[in-house]
Amino acid sequence: MSERNLICIACPRGCAIKVTLDDNNEVVSVEGATCKNGDTYARNEVTHPMRNLTSTVKVTGGIAPVVPVKTSIDIPKELLFDAMKLINEATLPAPVHIGDIAIKNILGTGADIIATNEAK
Ligand code: SF4
Numbered sequence: 001m002s003e004r005n006l007i008c009i010a011c012p013r014g015c016a017i018k019v020t021l022d023d024n025n026e027v028v029s030v031e032g033a034t035c036k037n038g039d040t041y042a043r044n045e046v047t048h049p050m051r052n053l054t055s056t057v058k059v060t061g062g063i064a065p066v067v068p069v070k071t072s073i074d075i076p077k078e079l080l081f082d083a084m085k086l087i088n089e090a091t092l093p094a095p096v097h098i099g100d101i102a103i104k105n106i107l108g109t110g111a112d113i114i115a116t117n118e119a120k
Helices: 036-047 077-089
Strands: 002-007 016-021 027-031 054-060 066-071 091-093 101-103 113-115
Touching (some): 077 113
C-alpha cells in the first residue's frame, strides 16, 4: 500500500486529497475530494495524469511575431516536453484566426494545437 497527497486543481477551491493505492497501483480509496470532479481528477492524476498545454507558435508573413495556442484536449503529462519541442518548430502563416490548427493530432494524442487568438 502507498499514499499520494494531492492538491486538486480541478477548481480554484484547491481541496487536499489523499489517494491510497494497493501494491498493484490500483486506487483503493480517495479521501478529501468534496465533489465528483475532484474524485475523478485524483484517480486520473495517480494513474494517467493529463494536462492542457498552452504556448505560442511563430507567425510568418505578418505583423505579429507569435500567436497563442493550446491543445484542443488534455494530453498525457509525460508528453508535454516532446509536444513543446514540436510547437517550438511550428509556424502559422498570417493571417491567423482563432481555431486555426498549427499541428494536427500532436504525437498521436488526438489533440490539435489550435490558435486562441487572431494574428495579422
Ligand atoms: S475536490 Fe471538487 S471542490 Fe475540491 S478542488 Fe477539486 S473540483 Fe474543486
